[in-house]
Amino acid sequence: MEVKSNDYPRESARVIREEPHVRESVTGATLNFDSRRRAAYAEVDAEGWRHFAEGVKNHVLMNLDHYLEQAAAALERGGIRVHWAEDAEDAQRIVAALVREKGVRRAVKAKTMISEELGINPLLESLGVNVLETDLGEYIIQLLEQPPSHIVGPAIHLNLEQIRRLFHERFGTPLDAAPDTLAAAARKLLRQGFLEADLGVSGANFVVAETGTLVLIENEGNIRLSTSAPRLHVALVGIEKLLPRFSDLSVFLTLTARAATGQRLGTYVSLIQGPRRPDETDGPEEVHVVFVDNGRSSVLADLEAWETLRCVRCAACLNACPVYRQTGGHAYGYVYSGPIGAVLSPGLVGLENTKPLPYASSLCGACFQACPVRIPIPKLLLTWRHRAVEEGLTPRFEKAALKGYALAMTQPWAYRLASKALRLLPEKALDNTVVPVLKAWVEGRAGLKPSPRSFRELWESGEV
Amino acid sequence: MKVALFVTCLVDQFYAEAGVAAVRLLRSLGCTVEFPPGQTCCGQPAYNAGYWNEARQMADHTLEVFEHADYVVLPSGSCTTMVRAFYPELYRDNPRAFARASGLSGKTYELAEFIVKVLGITRLGQGLAGQRVAYHHGCHALRELGIKDEPVALLRNAGAEIVDWPAATECCGFGGLFSVKLPEVSLGMADRKLSTLPEIDVLTSADGGCLLHLSGRVHSRGLPFPVRPLASVLWEAAQKPAVGSGA
Numbered sequence A: 001m002e003v004k005s006n007d008y009p010r011e012s013a014r015v016i017r018e019e020p021h022v023r024e025s026v027t028g029a030t031l032n033f034d035s036r037r038r039a040a041y042a043e044v045d046a047e048g049w050r051h052f053a054e055g056v057k058n059h060v061l062m063n064l065d066h067y068l069e070q071a072a073a074a075l076e077r078g079g080i081r082v083h084w085a086e087d088a089e090d091a092q093r094i095v096a097a098l099v100r101e102k103g104v105r106r107a108v109k110a111k112t113m114i115s116e117e118l119g120i121n122p123l124l125e126s127l128g129v130n131v132l133e134t135d136l137g138e139y140i141i142q143l144l145e146q147p148p149s150h151i152v153g154p155a156i157h158l159n160l161e162q163i164r165r166l167f168h169e170r171f172g173t174p175l176d177a178a179p180d181t182l183a184a185a186a187r188k189l190l191r192q193g194f195l196e197a198d199l200g201v202s203g204a205n206f207v208v209a210e211t212g213t214l215v216l217i218e219n220e221g222n223i224r225l226s227t228s229a230p231r232l233h234v235a236l237v238g239i240e241k242l243l244p245r246f247s248d249l250s251v252f253l254t255l256t257a258r259a260a261t262g263q264r265l266g267t268y269v270s271l272i273q274g275p276r277r278p279d280e281t282d283g284p285e286e287v288h289v290v291f292v293d294n295g296r297s298s299v300l301a302d303l304e305a306w307e308t309l310r311c312v313r314c315a316a317c318l319n320a321c322p323v324y325r326q327t328g329g330h331a332y333g334y335v336y337s338g339p340i341g342a343v344l345s346p347g348l349v350g351l352e353n354t355k356p357l358p359y360a361s362s363l364c365g366a367c368f369q370a371c372p373v374r375i376p377i378p379k380l381l382l383t384w385r386h387r388a389v390e391e392g393l394t395p396r397f398e399k400a401a402l403k404g405y406a407l408a409m410t411q412p413w414a415y416r417l418a419s420k421a422l423r424l425l426p427e428k429a430l431d432n433t434v435v436p437v438l439k440a441w442v443e444g445r446a447g448l449k450p451s452p453r454s455f456r457e458l459w460e461s462g463e464v
Numbered sequence B: 001m002k003v004a005l006f007v008t009c010l011v012d013q014f015y016a017e018a019g020v021a022a023v024r025l026l027r028s029l030g031c032t033v034e035f036p037p038g039q040t041c042c043g044q045p046a047y048n049a050g051y052w053n054e055a056r057q058m059a060d061h062t063l064e065v066f067e068h069a070d071y072v073v074l075p076s077g078s079c080t081t082m083v084r085a086f087y088p089e090l091y092r093d094n095p096r097a098f099a100r101a102s103g104l105s106g107k108t109y110e111l112a113e114f115i116v117k118v119l120g121i122t123r124l125g126q127g128l129a130g131q132r133v134a135y136h137h138g139c140h141a142l143r144e145l146g147i148k149d150e151p152v153a154l155l156r157n158a159g160a161e162i163v164d165w166p167a168a169t170e171c172c173g174f175g176g177l178f179s180v181k182l183p184e185v186s187l188g189m190a191d192r193k194l195s196t197l198p199e200i201d202v203l204t205s206a207d208g209g210c211l212l213h214l215s216g217r218v219h220s221r222g223l224p225f226p227v228r229p230l231a232s233v234l235w236e237a238a239q240k241p242a243v244g245s246g247a
């Protein structure tokens, strides 16, 4: 996927100005998700579970080589073919070879962010494969030719009216159709797609190393169909998705569902341990797992950023984020948006390509509190900012200003002088719209005025 | 009790009356207040922008100014967080400085927190009787330091009605440089937060930055209530002695 994150400042402002319905839709949906998440956390010892989940993930990451080998062996024992993709090109090559070898014409896709990351849809289309997204939200944005704007709710930026209009144009449903009617219209088309497809593409929420189990959580049933109806199933899995033991699922399944949607469990949980067996009537003839690195091992090797890899892609941090709420995901310019996107994208595709993202936060910390695996997102944001400074990626005037500021603030006389100067400014000087920083402040925030006399002056004159 | 007031640069320059209120309030509660004259800014703007060397210079300076105090009290949640939580972070690789920063960290308090936790006082007076007060929780004090109940208790015990504000703990969108780097997003956040307010008499907060940002927004939009620093509101609370306190 093309990275357009350096446009974030402009894009975020544009969305806010020109597409106010996006903010409205995203705010409504994320507040709803977030309050459900809180309620679902409150039912259990969420703190204890979060610590447990953090610990398990840390253990996996510290021993990733071991667990990857164990997982690959277990998957193969179950009859699943394992492939290794170092980067997106590699993954594309593997998928393309399978498509050619198996004569794939039609593919159904179960919602997966990594396929977006790897550019699988354009690849399949270039190979002449008909691609159908089967998650309702994904299907909607596929019709609109848009990327997902949220990890769990890819069409979260759209409102009901827009979807009604789209379906009216495409399927002739009435303009005031109830959501159920819209879903039914899509379902009819998707059903046919499942029956005709010869390839199902999915991701995975987890892969259990001990048992070689692919774990997929969902609510619509489309993932189960995508992974069982076509004769070929390909699962694209980031190397960080492993869990050591089957019993770890007891916490991870419910914690992830609680974090993502406030459910106690996803409506469907699929545990896949191989292709159809001779005595079974359902299931694909072949299952392939593609373990994908694509920048992850360099994040793992990064002593200050590796914790990012604990992420289970639940989107709780997006739902909790007041910054994300203003724009939705498209403005972030890459597949992973919101707080996790702001700290993961620089690691995956380079800080120079994602410069504004670590600054797309007020550092309020709501993301950390929501995160089921306790990723210290605010600390990671600061780390990336610090690196931007060290690598000379910040604007020159900013650097000069901060250096000057630090100098003034370590010399009490300079501080006094600045304090005096602030009060000698003509009345209107602070309403200035010529100095860029002041302009950005005063447009929208009126009445900036220093106290007539500083506290220090009052204190020193003995009036306090 | 001897208290060194770290007034913080924003209060010094923009909310001097809150600094005065903090001093009077602390004195009225039996503290001796000092104002170490060398103090400037805690360095948070630099730290948050990623300029850690510059932030460290300011931290060095602040350590020198304050490390001999018994207690350091700030009328600002985020500056308290800077000193208490982030100074030690800044010296991760320097054990000596880390120890000094940890020492300062251990005796640094936000004003309301100091009154409740250290002085053990939860009733200041009845000066806010009948006022509908919205309290904006600054993010750093709330999420990094866990200061949540102290300011609210002081306000409520002074007779204020703390209004039910769905977005009370949501970020107001200030975020330091964030407010000028991404002004549209920042203002959008303020608007969202303000739009969930019920009718109130005053909006208050312990953070100078949030106050400047929110009051600017309230001003621009012509909203009908004042935005005031917590220290000033608490001093007002102390003006009318509690009934039956014997005062």
Ligand code: SF4
Pocket: A259, A310, A311, A312, A313, A314, A315, A316, A317, A318, A340, A367, A370, A371, A372, A373, A374, A375
């Ligand atoms: S960072 Fe945490 S909250 Fe955000 S998507 Fe990943 S696991 Fe979920």
